[in-house]
Amino acid sequence: MRASPDHIFSLAGRTVSGAVKNEKGVACVIDVMQRSMVVLLGVVTAFQVCPAQDLPKTYTEDVGGLKFEMVLIPGGKFKMGSPDGETDRTENEGPVHEVELSPFYLCTKETSMELFTKYYEETVRPGDRDKDGNPISENQKKDVDGVTGPTPVYGDLTMGWGAEGRPAIAMTWENAMFFCQWLSKKTGKTYRLPTEAEWEFACRAGTTTAFYFGDDAGRAGEYAWFEDNSDERTHPCGEKKPNAWGLYDMAGNVREWVVDVYGAEYYGKSPAKDPTGPAEGKLHVARGGAWDSPPEELRSAARCFEEDWWRSYDPQWPKSKWWLPKIGFIGFRVARSAGGK
Numbered sequence: 001m002r003a004s005p006d007h008i009f010s011l012a013g014r015t016v017s018g019a020v021k022n023e024k025g026v027a028c029v030i031d032v033m034q035r036s037m038v039v040l041l042g043v044v045t046a047f048q049v050c051p052a053q054d055l056p057k058t059y060t061e062d063v064g065g066l067k068f069e070m071v072l073i074p075g076g077k078f079k080m081g082s083p084d085g086e087t088d089r090t091e092n093e094g095p096v097h098e099v100e101l102s103p104f105y106l107c108t109k110e111t112s113m114e115l116f117t118k119y120y121e122e123t124v125r126p127g128d129r130d131k132d133g134n135p136i137s138e139n140q141k142k143d144v145d146g147v148t149g150p151t152p153v154y155g156d157l158t159m160g161w162g163a164e165g166r167p168a169i170a171m172t173w174e175n176a177m178f179f180c181q182w183l184s185k186k187t188g189k190t191y192r193l194p195t196e197a198e199w200e201f202a203c204r205a206g207t208t209t210a211f212y213f214g215d216d217a218g219r220a221g222e223y224a225w226f227e228d229n230s231d232e233r234t235h236p237c238g239e240k241k242p243n244a245w246g247l248y249d250m251a252g253n254v255r256e257w258v259v260d261v262y263g264a265e266y267y268g269k270s271p272a273k274d275p276t277g278p279a280e281g282k283l284h285v286a287r288g289g290a291w292d293s294p295p296e297e298l299r300s301a302a303r304c305f306e307e308d309w310w311r312s313y314d315p316q317w318p319k320s321k322w323w324l325p326k327i328g329f330i331g332f333r334v335a336r337s338a339g340g341k
């Protein structure tokens with residue numbers, strides 16, 4: 001059967017909904033999602049129906065008055081990873097390998113707290129009991145679209161820093177993936193997380209230096225919120241200089257989830273065309289460093305991956321996989337395959 005990206009996406013959506021119906025709960029949904037979405041990305045990126053030159057260079061998405069900008073990343077080949085001689089590099093950034101990417105769109109900024117709050121308020125599940133105090137089942141917790149939403153957040157989602165203009169924080173990778181599903185339904189376009197390769201390609205914006213602003217870490221303050229200037233918190237998105245392709249805060253502010261699971265040796269066996277990460281794994285990659293990062297973590301090739309302690313503050317863990325309370329350094333930005341829906 002010949003498949004289109006939209007067809008595959010709808011299949012994946014049914015798989016997720018089906019998993020909800022078996023009443024094994026969110027963990028089951030997420031396990032299915034985690035497996036299917038990796039496959040999904042590979043299929044989606046394999047179908048490009050429109051040459052990049054025919055696509056708009058930018059467009060504005062509007063979700064109930066909350067707007068964000070998407071920029072076309074034209075696709076092409078680049079050298080992924082860091083060379084042996086790069087200062088402060090780590091082994092998992094090699095070997096440097098050539099990757100070819102299909103064109104895609106990437107949000108110019110990290111996902112905002114305002115938009116993520118809208119998603120949360122529209123999809124948050126009720127508590128474990130109804131208004132009369134009776135336990136409610138997983139099926140009863142589904143929203144009208146049959147999609148299980150996040151459990152109520154533990155504590156203040158903004159960590160007391162306020163929401164206005166700042167990036168969304170403290171969500172798990174699974175929660176970010178559900179956000180993309182929600183956003184796709186709201187807009188009719190298929191939004192997703194970028195792959196790790198897409199993220200690095202967009203971050204570099206044609207550069208081969210350690211940072212997208214050169215090799216001088218002393219310039220980091222012009223482009224990034226990091227440990228030297230952040231006052232140990234996030235800052236409104238887009239206040240620092242963008243990279244050459246108009247992307248803000250690719251370095252610093254919050255680390256950004258990508259779709260890939262982490263593989264320390266993946267670069268040695270990565271497909272050359274549109275790689276989507278290892279087929280299996282439990283830890284997810286987050287890129288770009290954050291407000292708590294030393295300069296070396298802002299390097300374009302630097303890789304960060306989920307650590308067990310990130311979930312240790314969640315009193316609902318392991319029952320809930322939605323939140324990383326007190327982990328204010330993790331966020332994400334959305335991508336969309338060019339030429340698809």
Ligand SMILES: [Ca+2]
Binds near residue numbers: 110250253
């Ligand atoms: Ca960032």
